[in-house]
Amino acid sequence: MNGTRARSRAVKRVLVWVILFAMPVRSSLARQSTRSASVVQLGENEQVRAALAWFAPNLMWINDQQARLTEIPAPAFQEGQRAAVLKTLLSAAGLAVQVDATGNVIGELRGVNEKEIVALSAHLDTVFPAGTDVKVRHEGSRMLAPGISDNGTGLAALAAIARALEEAQIKPQRTILFVANVGEEGEGNLRGMRALVDAYRSRLKAVIVLDGAGTDHVTTIALASRRLEVVISGPGGHSWSDFGMPNPINALVRGSVRFINTKVPASPRTTFNLGQIDGGTSINSIPYQARLKVDVRSESESELARLESALRESIAAGVRDEMESPRDRSRGKLEWKVELLGSRPGGELAAASPLLAALRASDAIVGNESRIERSSTDANIPLSLGIDAISIGAGGNGGGAHSLQEWYDPAGREMGLKRALLTLLGVADLATERTR
Ligand SMILES: [Zn+2]
Numbered sequence: 001m002n003g004t005r006a007r008s009r010a011v012k013r014v015l016v017w018v019i020l021f022a023m024p025v026r027s028s029l030a031r032q033s034t035r036s037a038s039v040v041q042l043g044e045n046e047q048v049r050a051a052l053a054w055f056a057p058n059l060m061w062i063n064d065q066q067a068r069l070t071e072i073p074a075p076a077f078q079e080g081q082r083a084a085v086l087k088t089l090l091s092a093a094g095l096a097v098q099v100d101a102t103g104n105v106i107g108e109l110r111g112v113n114e115k116e117i118v119a120l121s122a123h124l125d126t127v128f129p130a131g132t133d134v135k136v137r138h139e140g141s142r143m144l145a146p147g148i149s150d151n152g153t154g155l156a157a158l159a160a161i162a163r164a165l166e167e168a169q170i171k172p173q174r175t176i177l178f179v180a181n182v183g184e185e186g187e188g189n190l191r192g193m194r195a196l197v198d199a200y201r202s203r204l205k206a207v208i209v210l211d212g213a214g215t216d217h218v219t220t221i222a223l224a225s226r227r228l229e230v231v232i233s234g235p236g237g238h239s240w241s242d243f244g245m246p247n248p249i250n251a252l253v254r255g256s257v258r259f260i261n262t263k264v265p266a267s268p269r270t271t272f273n274l275g276q277i278d279g280g281t282s283i284n285s286i287p288y289q290a291r292l293k294v295d296v297r298s299e300s301e302s303e304l305a306r307l308e309s310a311l312r313e314s315i316a317a318g319v320r321d322e323m324e325s326p327r328d329r330s331r332g333k334l335e336w337k338v339e340l341l342g343s344r345p346g347g348e349l350a351a352a353s354p355l356l357a358a359l360r361a362s363d364a365i366v367g368n369e370s371r372i373e374r375s376s377t378d379a380n381i382p383l384s385l386g387i388d389a390i391s392i393g394a395g396g397n398g399g400g401a402h403s404l405q406e407w408y409d410p411a412g413r414e415m416g417l418k419r420a421l422l423t424l425l426g427v428a429d430l431a432t433e434r435t436r
Helices: 001-022 027-044 044-072 078-091 154-165 191-202 248-260 301-324 354-366 382-386 415-427
Strands: 096-099 105-110 113-123 137-138 142-144 174-181 204-210 217-222 226-233 270-279 290-297 334-346 370-375 388-392 398-401 407-409
Touching: 001 290, 027 044, 027 354, 044 078, 044 142, 044 154, 078 096, 078 105, 078 154, 078 174, 078 407, 096 334, 096 388, 105 154, 113 154, 113 191, 113 415, 142 217, 154 204, 154 415, 174 191, 174 415, 191 204, 191 382, 204 354, 204 415, 217 354, 217 382, 226 248, 226 301, 248 290, 248 301, 270 301, 290 301, 301 334, 354 415, 382 388, 388 415
Parallel strands: 113 174, 113 204, 204 388, 217 370
Antiparallel strands: 096 105, 105 174, 137 142, 142 407, 217 388, 226 290, 226 334, 270 290, 398 407
């Protein structure tokens, strides 16, 4: 017994030295390789192996939780019902669970060091409005329903990882928070993550976001984005008797066409989307209002600012075009405004961060390869404040996110769960004492 332990200790020490020796001599890289080595050791720890082994016999349970959660509607600002189920699931995993004022469900696994916190999060909300049919259908190995992958996968993984740690009686060094947060999508404007980071900021050492399916990527660069709403208003009137009255929909269409023609650079990659348009009351009424929602994203903050100004200028010009068209406009005028609905700040995880090293080491242990990605996720908030954060898929395969055809295939999910669990413990560390 002693002999075996001494031998495995010696093997580990050799491994650490091999890794250290192979790295260029720079302190940050040396730190990173020490961290990688410690994740390798984690993978060999008997309790961690027990936690990893919990997934395989419980894959059906995990699929069932995913379907059950997906079938509870959770549009932005209406996540309460789904949150209540997560609260039950996290409590059943032995965590002390509370729901904060924003609606985030927070389950705490207390570490030896309560002054340092690592958060594992998955967003509760979906992009689908109330009334959307979210019943899960099965086709072969696939599950189909709006929101099944984004973020049914992340939520099921959150509950599963909490259970796996509980079953293996794992006590971490740093306190771990399992968070099912509100407001990631659209106009939620990351309010759940903002509140979480606000509440724990001084103690928060790392945030791991589980979002959607897959194991092929790790998001370490937070894509900056802005969401804008255009509103054009006028007096309105009758289509025949008031013909000539300025028309807000006309002005919006004129301005939108100008905006669509704005040139955006391929690098830094910059995009825009006219996502929602509405206005008017009936076919034979001149509308009194027209609205448009626009999402702009860029790898560069200055391109974002440029695109926002382009939108304002285009709408101003569209209103001018409408007013200057050759009809009698003396009876009314148009008002317009462009309002910022939300803004997601950018940021980037340092290449030498312990969190990225833990993810890389976990990839190596489970035999996965992943590429760095830039995206707009809950990780934007901690990253913009200099707190280590990544967003990863929770395994399996999915597609059609944000569409009614969304699907998820759990085949291979286990690898994603193990990868997330190892990364989490890689940054939270195991307590040296054995009891929980
Ligand atoms: Zn998502």
